[in-house]
Amino acid sequence: xxxxxxxxxxxxxxxxxxxxxxxxxxxxxxxxxxxxxxxxxxxxxxxxxxxxxxxxxxxxxxxxxxxxxxxxxxxxxxxxxxxxxxxxxxxxxxxxxxxxxxxxxxxxxxxxxxxxxxxxxxxxxxxxxxxxxxxxxxxxxxxxxxxxxxxxxxxxxxxxxxxxxxxxxxxxxxxxxxxxxxxxxxxxxxxxxxxxxxxxxxxxxxxxxxxxxxxxxxxxxxxxx
Amino acid sequence: xxxxxxxxxxxxxxxxxxxxxxxxxxxxxxxxxxxxxxxxxxxxxxxxxxxxxxxxxxxxxxxxxxxxxxxxxxxxxxxxxxxxxxxxxxxxxxxxxxxxxxxxxxxxxxxxxxxxxxxxxxxxxxxxxxxxxxxxxxxxxxxxxxxxxxxxxxxxxxxxxxxxxxxxxxxxxxxxxxxxxxxxxxxxxxxxxxxxxxxxxxxxxxxxxxxxxxxxxxxxxxxxx
DNA sequence: CGTCAATTTGACGGCTATCAAAGTACGTGG
DNA sequence: CCACGTACTTTGATAGCCGTCAAATTGACG
Numbered sequence: 331x332x333x334x335x336x337x338x339x340x341x342x343x344x345x346x347x348x349x350x351x352x353x354x355x356x357x358x359x360x361x362x363x364x365x366x367x368x369x370x371x372x373x374x375x376x377x378x379x380x381x382x383x384x385x386x387x388x389x390x391x392x393x394x395x396x397x398x399x400x401x402x403x404x405x406x407x408x409x410x411x412x413x414x415x416x417x418x419x420x421x422x423x424x425x426x427x428x429x430x431x432x433x434x435x436x437x438x439x440x441x442x443x444x445x446x447x448x449x450x451x452x453x454x455x456x457x458x459x460x461x462x463x464x465x466x467x468x469x470x471x472x473x474x475x476x477x478x479x480x481x482x483x484x485x486x487x488x489x490x491x492x493x494x495x496x497x498x499x500x501x502x503x504x505x506x507x508x509x510x511x512x513x514x515x516x517x518x519x520x521x522x523x524x525x526x527x528x529x530x531x532x533x534x535x536x537x538x539x540x541x542x543x544x545x546x547x548x549x550x551x552x553x554x555x
Numbered sequence: 556x557x558x559x560x561x562x563x564x565x566x567x568x569x570x571x572x573x574x575x576x577x578x579x580x581x582x583x584x585x586x587x588x589x590x591x592x593x594x595x596x597x598x599x600x601x602x603x604x605x606x607x608x609x610x611x612x613x614x615x616x617x618x619x620x621x622x623x624x625x626x627x628x629x630x631x632x633x634x635x636x637x638x639x640x641x642x643x644x645x646x647x648x649x650x651x652x653x654x655x656x657x658x659x660x661x662x663x664x665x666x667x668x669x670x671x672x673x674x675x676x677x678x679x680x681x682x683x684x685x686x687x688x689x690x691x692x693x694x695x696x697x698x699x700x701x702x703x704x705x706x707x708x709x710x711x712x713x714x715x716x717x718x719x720x721x722x723x724x725x726x727x728x729x730x731x732x733x734x735x736x737x738x739x740x741x742x743x744x745x746x747x748x749x750x751x752x753x754x755x756x757x758x759x760x761x762x763x764x765x766x767x768x769x770x771x772x773x774x775x776x777x778x779x780x
Numbered sequence: 781c782g783t784c785a786a787t788t789t790g791a792c793g794g795c796t797a798t799c800a801a802a803g804t805a806c807g808t809g810g
Numbered sequence: 811c812c813a814c815g816t817a818c819t820t821t822g823a824t825a826g827c828c829g830t831c832a833a834a835t836t837g838a839c840g
Contacts, residue, residue, distance in 0.1 A: 514699030
């Protein structure tokens with residue numbers, strides 16, 4: 331819903347007819363074909379020719395980069411409706427892997443594919459880029475200036491909002507290690523911060539460690555500032 | 556130059572006719588007017604109506620956000636040719652201030668302004684967004700995974716490239732505090748890391764503290780990985 | 781030459797990383 | 811249905827990098 335509002339009043343190139351990630355994907359009469367990838371499977375790697383980009387239909391995808399010594403930074407988790415893998419250059423600058431089993435819509439990066447269809451896909455792509463940029467900006471604030479505790483609180487709230495889990499319980503699709511590499515922390519720090527939030531009563535942790543119940547949204551929001 | 560290459564082979568919406576930031580700005584017959592702002596002057600603030608966006612003609616601009624307690628994150632420094640202040644929503648999500656005295660091209664965010672002119676401005680804007688996203692992605696790696704020393708090395712190389720200072724000497728337009736708030740460090744850490752790089756012979760620091768001479772590009776590049 | 785802001789340097793503490801090990805969930809096979 | 815094994819997560823102990831607080835130094839400018 332915030333997507334529709336976010337693009338209100340924008341000129342055509344910046345508005346999108348795609349209101350949100352949960353809606354039926356407008357794939358009718360479009361050249362994009364489907365592809366299903368298993369959990370942990372590679373979708374593309376850094377340096378691969380960037381002939382296609384992708385839209386998540388179901389499941390979750392991570393895109394990341396590595397430093398020479400193996401340090402990993404996951405720049406984003408892509409949820410249903412999100413577009414990823416679109417590059418300005420000829421090659422992919424990231425690696426992309428499925429976090430869970432995922433269904434993808436594959437689009438060739440060609441003029442006619444985007445120009446056609448009355449420009450609907452092109453506008454959707456631009457809107458998606460815009461959202462990606464906003465998320466990247468929010469994430470820079472997190473990485474540059476927030477404490478471990480604040481990072482976890484922010485991350486949980488963001489995931490809860492994006493996954494639109496009606497209630498306050500959410501099932502994180504990714505491991506603690508993935509969270510760490512997204513939040514600029516180590517696994518241990520993530521674990522400690524999560525535990526601490528539970529001790530303080532801001533969240534609850536069911537036996538299944540992928541599950542989190544947000545108990546005090548106000549306090550969590552305060553931590554995200 | 557890398558901009559032209561970077562967008563090669565892209566469909567119209569992703570390519571730009573604007574090869575680089577140093578070229579004469581294509582303002583002929585366009586609705587954008589000029590505005591000059593003094594150093595340290597505010598251009599817009601978070602929450603302002605985002606009726607316009609800007610293109611730097613000369614000088615340098617910083618965009619940043621604040622946490623409730625005053626922690627600041629400068630998401631980007633905008634150099635001549637860069638576009639900033641374009642929002643998906645109705646309000647600015649950032650503050651923008653001039654780092655040095657700057658000349659700006661102001662563009663109203665309206666359908667006809669972008670749609671007209673054969674779409675040249677629109678394409679330029681999209682290309683600029685793309686570059687902004689790539690820079691944000693690079694910066695997330697820096698903020699999430701690099702040490703203070705590595706951050707400084709990366710920053711210096713990036714600025715040298717962007718400012719296209721023919722040689723190896725560059726004059727940083729911003730203060731150490733600005734660098735710190737961009738790199739997710741404190742002023743003291745920036746100062747220490749810079750001093751350390753000088754001790755190790757990777758850079759030289761003329762008396763004027765805004766000046767830096769890159770002495771060992773290879774070692775600096777290694778640090779940036 | 782004096783003033784002032786910016787930068788650097790120093791001492792110290794804290795937050796997070798690192799290294800190590802124990803605990804826990806879950807799938808497999810008996 | 812339960813024992814077992816494995817991967818993931820948590821917890822513990824310690825170290826190190828960077829932040830904090832404080833003061834000295836430097837360079838710019840009048």
